[in-house]
Amino acid sequence: MSAVETLTGDDLLKVLAALGNPHRMRIVEALCEGRNYVSRLAREIGMSRPLLHMHLQRLESAGLVVGTLELSDSGKAMKFFEVVPFAYELTPEVIAHAAGTLSGADEADPAAPAKEADQAARAKEEEGARTQ
Amino acid sequence: MSAVETLTGDDLLKVLAALGNPHRMRIVEALCEGRNYVSRLAREIGMSRPLLHMHLQRLESAGLVVGTLELSDSGKAMKFFEVVPFAYELTPEVIAHAAGTLSGADEADPAAPAKEADQAARAKEEEGARTQ
DNA sequence: TTGGCGTGTAAGAAAAAGCTGACACGTGAA
């Protein structure tokens, strides 16, 4: 079902960043009702074509939509977009696993390897704190 | 299972925007190993405290983590954070439904109401386009 | 040839997000 296992942290990051935008959510909504080409889609959702173009690129690079350049009978080249039937599960564990495979910078996580020792030190340091 | 039904579009947007950031993903990862207070967490993941504070606020306002101000035996007030066991399902349909309940601005979607007529016009306009 | 409609992209303004450094406050221990 969920293809999360095969997703790298960077890929999931792309997906979340792409979906975390009202305009792009609306674009996905519009494309859910059927494939469409960008000029018409721009008119329907009331957005400038260059702006829609950018958002579609972001969605496509995240693997959430796909675009195919087609040729209509009237000879006009038109780019049709449609949604990819994705299905991601979002839980703390999935996020944690993805974060571990992030390529961004230092890659340091000195807390994870030390298990028992870390837990012991943590328990000691909390010294019976109670909710205020 | 998934509490998506009860989520408004704005709420889901908050969640996705909060999770779509490498730093915040790492914070969730770190908190998955156990609750922690901000100064120590800042040291462990190598981040300035004010910055971590901001990211934690973003995560908490999205409902992904919760923070409780506690009082240690030594009298120091410390704010402990822990992850909320969330579980969201991410599919085009969920996104589409959420987009429909977005509060942002115009709220216009003239394509959705017209069903048959729209589909007919759409089919007509596509006039047998084939992949290039 | 001109006009309409489709494509793409580049330049620069505007807005939002990210990040740092400094400040203020409180407590317990040396």
Next chain:
DNA sequence: TTCACGTGTCAGCTTTTTCTTACACGCCAA
């Protein structure tokens, strides 16, 4: 008193994202 360590927040800079305007190209029909 002074120091270490916890809390919170604000001003301002840097960086990224978002958005508009403008241009270039292709094809068909009038």
